[in-house]
Amino acid sequence: MYFLVSNKIMKFIKNIQYVLTILLIFFYAPVYGGDVQRLTVSAVGDIMCHDSQLAAALNRKTKQYDFKPMFHSIMPLLQQADLNIGNLETTLPGKEYKGYPQFGSPDSLAQAIKDAGFHILTTANNHSMDRGTAGLQRTLDILDKNKILYTGTYRSPAERMQRPFLTIEKNGIQLVLLNYTYGTNGIAVPRDVVVNLMQEELIRDDIAQARATNPDFTIVSYHFGNEYERLPSEEQKKFVNLAFAEGADVVIGSHPHVVQPYEIKRITDRYGVERDRLVMYSLGNFISGQTKPYTMGGLLLYFTLEKDKTGHRIKDVRHQQVFTVRPPGSFSLQPMPQLFDTALFKKLPAAKQTEIKDYYQDVEKHLLPSVRMAATFRSSAPATE
Numbered sequence: 001m002y003f004l005v006s007n008k009i010m011k012f013i014k015n016i017q018y019v020l021t022i023l024l025i026f027f028y029a030p031v032y033g034g035d036v037q038r039l040t041v042s043a044v045g046d047i048m049c050h051d052s053q054l055a056a057a058l059n060r061k062t063k064q065y066d067f068k069p070m071f072h073s074i075m076p077l078l079q080q081a082d083l084n085i086g087n088l089e090t091t092l093p094g095k096e097y098k099g100y101p102q103f104g105s106p107d108s109l110a111q112a113i114k115d116a117g118f119h120i121l122t123t124a125n126n127h128s129m130d131r132g133t134a135g136l137q138r139t140l141d142i143l144d145k146n147k148i149l150y151t152g153t154y155r156s157p158a159e160r161m162q163r164p165f166l167t168i169e170k171n172g173i174q175l176v177l178l179n180y181t182y183g184t185n186g187i188a189v190p191r192d193v194v195v196n197l198m199q200e201e202l203i204r205d206d207i208a209q210a211r212a213t214n215p216d217f218t219i220v221s222y223h224f225g226n227e228y229e230r231l232p233s234e235e236q237k238k239f240v241n242l243a244f245a246e247g248a249d250v251v252i253g254s255h256p257h258v259v260q261p262y263e264i265k266r267i268t269d270r271y272g273v274e275r276d277r278l279v280m281y282s283l284g285n286f287i288s289g290q291t292k293p294y295t296m297g298g299l300l301l302y303f304t305l306e307k308d309k310t311g312h313r314i315k316d317v318r319h320q321q322v323f324t325v326r327p328p329g330s331f332s333l334q335p336m337p338q339l340f341d342t343a344l345f346k347k348l349p350a351a352k353q354t355e356i357k358d359y360y361q362d363v364e365k366h367l368l369p370s371v372r373m374a375a376t377f378r379s380s381a382p383a384t385e
């Protein structure tokens with residue numbers, strides 16, 4: 001009898017507990033982070049197309065270029081993010097395909113980039129004008145055809161007026177992306193097209209205009225810095241600080257062709273908003289035919305943009321190294337250290353294996369302060385409006 005009553009009471013208490021839990025989740029979840037919106041972004045550096053890549057992509061029988069196999073091994077890396085951003089450092093002129101110094105690549109490169117998992121390409125860089133007005137315009141037409149979003153260059157001044165920056169809405173988060181380059185290798189930009197140049201006033205005006213659309217996050221991509229330098233220049237720091245002061249949350253850097261550190265800085269912008277802000281000074285090459293020291297690898301940098309009722313924050317900043325392995329006649333972009341366990345790697349000469357492993361370790365060491373900064377910041381991560 002005693003046990004019977006006790007069991008009934010226990011059942012009653014359990015039911016009450018159940019109802020209370022449901023009520024708690026229902027009323028408090030939105031306040032305590034139940035209603036969180038998250039967008040994981042990956043950014044990569046320069047997507048280039050040198051003569052050696054063209055030769056590797058060409059099928060001599062069909063005369064067609066196929067770049068897809070080059071990206072095959074890194075596709076799972078891009079699938080880890082909701083949004084993948086790269087820098088297209090070539091043009092798509094439709095003819096006369098060549099690498100350095102004035103890049104012009106087959107349209108199938110855009111298709112391979114799309115199929116690999118990229119959503120957005122920045123197009124303002126020192127090679128934007130390599131094939132003149134027609135080359136710049138056609139590049140954007142082909143990106144449209146492949147449903148790749150882009151910003152940084154414009155088919156006309158009217159097009160720039162219409163959308164000076166790119167607005168993306170995904171997973172309930174609205175972000176804007178702006179892109180600028182230090183120059184166009186001395187090639188004049190005619191009045192009928194626009195390449196966004198790193199001019200302080202222009203950047204200030206654009207970010208203010210972007211901010212007026214009330215985005216959750218603002219990303220600025222700069223093509224800047226000194227080639228082959230592994231640390232950011234004073235000029236890079238100046239333009240990063242400018243973007244942050246104007247309200248940017250993230251700055252993505254490319255052009256030096258080698259990896260430079262990333263940093264997280266807590267900065268109050270000119271509107272009085274205090275937030276943690278992320279800069280990657282240079283992500284290095286994503287894929288290229290370059291062979292100079294440190295140019296055969298690059299980074300995918302992941303970060304998560306998060307918002308809830310308590311504010312906006314950047315979380316989970318982490319990097320993934322990639323390396324372009326070049327067995328004779330082919331190109332293969334590979335994640336590291338995963339590469340070291342592959343048959344492809346084991347077939348490479350012993351000296352080459354050592355060289356790649358040394359490079360990997362060297363870059364990890366170079367990025368140690370960045371990794372430490374990301375780890376401390378992840379554990380604190382205070383939310384701010």
Ligand SMILES: [Zn+2]
Pocket residue numbers: 089125126127223254255
């Ligand atoms: Zn460049």
